Amino acid sequence: MEAEELPVYDTSPILDSLDIDLLVKVLAHTAFSPFFTFFIPVFYYFQGERWSDPLLVLSAGYNVAVSAFWFFKWYSRLYRNQGSLLFGPGRFDWGEQIIVVTGGSSGIGELIANTLAVRNVAVVVLDVNPIVTENYNITYYKCDVSKWEEVEAVSKRIQEEIGHPTVIINNAGVVQGKLLVDLKPEDIQQTFAVNTLAHFWTLKAFLPEMIKEKTGHIINIASVAGMVGMARMTDYSASKAALISLHESLRYELDHQYKTPSIRTTLLVAGHILTPLFSTVRLSENWFYRFFVPSLPPVVIAKAVIAALDEQHSRTIYFPFYAHFVPLLPLLPSFLRDFAQWLSGCDYAMDDFVKVSGRRPDEGPVPEAINPSKYD
Numbered sequence: 406m407e408a409e410e411l412p413v414y415d416t417s418p419i420l421d422s423l424d425i426d427l428l429v430k431v432l433a434h435t436a437f438s439p440f441f442t443f444f445i446p447v448f449y450y451f452q453g454e455r456w457s458d459p460l461l462v463l464s465a466g467y468n469v470a471v472s473a474f475w476f477f478k479w480y481s482r483l484y485r486n487q488g489s490l491l492f493g494p495g496r497f498d499w500g501e502q503i504i505v506v507t508g509g510s511s512g513i514g515e516l517i518a519n520t521l522a523v524r525n526v527a528v529v530v531l532d533v534n535p536i537v538t539e540n541y542n543i544t545y546y547k548c549d550v551s552k553w554e555e556v557e558a559v560s561k562r563i564q565e566e567i568g569h570p571t572v573i574i575n576n577a578g579v580v581q582g583k584l585l586v587d588l589k590p591e592d593i594q595q596t597f598a599v600n601t602l603a604h605f606w607t608l609k610a611f612l613p614e615m616i617k618e619k620t621g622h623i624i625n626i627a628s629v630a631g632m633v634g635m636a637r638m639t640d641y642s643a644s645k646a647a648l649i650s651l652h653e654s655l656r657y658e659l660d661h662q663y664k665t666p667s668i669r670t671t672l673l674v675a676g677h678i679l680t681p682l683f684s685t686v687r688l689s690e691n692w693f694y695r696f697f698v699p700s701l702p703p704v705v706i707a708k709a710v711i712a713a714l715d716e717q718h719s720r721t722i723y724f725p726f727y728a729h730f731v732p733l734l735p736l737l738p739s740f741l742r743d744f745a746q747w748l749s750g751c752d753y754a755m756d757d758f759v760k761v762s763g764r765r766p767d768e769g770p771v772p773e774a775i776n777p778s779k780y781d
Contacts (some may be wrong), residue, residue, distance in 0.1 A: 442472075486666070508532055512703065516703045517576065517706070518538070527544070531548040532548070550599070572623075575604045582755045627649050629728050681762050682761070
């Protein structure tokens with residue numbers, strides 16, 4: 406009996422896919438752009454419409470509403486980051502940065518590390534497996550970030566050999582894809598150790614120097630699974646929910662306890678990403694599903710990380726577009742909540758899941774039917 410072929414996804418598209426995210430991007434620069442909509446009432450005015458005419462009043466009111474939306478959105482970010490309406494933050498000096506990337510030897514972490522290295526940044530990769538790269542400014546340290554003893558020892562070596570990190574990108578993650586009663590104690594311990602506790606360990610190791618210098622940037626990569634539950638993801642969802650709470654609590658500690666609001670924190674809340682970690686998940690091939698619930702190529706995450714560092718703002722970034730509405734799902738009536746759960750298909754997507762990344766010695770090698778290299 407031949408092994409069933411798993412779907413292969415294009416993880417590095419040249420052009421944007423035709424989906425809701427592309428549509429929203431286009432609308433944001435046209436129908437929902439203050440600049441674009443400003444010219445609609447102007448156009449009607451020079452066509453002879455009077456200010457009292459309903460068409461001109463409605464178009465002007467629409468422009469005011471759109472402008473108010475973007476103004477309050479931007480002001481909210483400025484308020485969070487103690488910014489100015491007139492002056493932006495100083496230019497980010499890439500050449501002076503030492504950036505630590507956990508789980509940087511494969512998937513998103515590898516792409517982020519290599520992308521950062523192109524900007525002449527000193528990149529430090531912490532992983533149990535070495536990174537394969539030609540970039541001279543990437544330094545690899547073998548480290549199981551789920552263990553405090555290893556993180557503590559490696560952090561001392563990094564500070565002695567390279568310097569004090571100025572940016573931490575907590576990217577390491579693992580997923581089991583099992584029903585709760587089928588989870589072994591080792592599975593649960595590994596999930597929380599990698600997805601949650603590792604963040605505590607890297608922060609404990611590198612944050613004190615950032616607090617001392619009153620500068621730095623912490624980027625945590627979370628998941629929409631941390632905001633809603635789904636079948637076969639009990640441990641993963643719980644670990645990501647803990648990460649989200651850790652991130653929010655840390656923000657207020659930095660602001661109000663350490664008085665260091667200049668230490669920026671960015672939380673990336675992402676949907677399904679095309680990496681080996683979730684390469685064996687079963688998603689609907691329906692065009693409607695792919696349009697409204699698109700999978701993310703890793704390059705989207707890498708671009709978001711670069712943009713977050715460049716902007717020097719603390720913020721939460723949701724993608725794809727539907728992720729903005731995930732926090733609202735628990736507020737819906739139960740029948741609508743269940744309908745959304747059914748529509749997403751998330752309760753059945755992990756039925757045939759096979760763990761590819763982060764396999765422990767007791768789990769053995771990846772089954773021969775699975776070829777993880779084709780998802781890299």
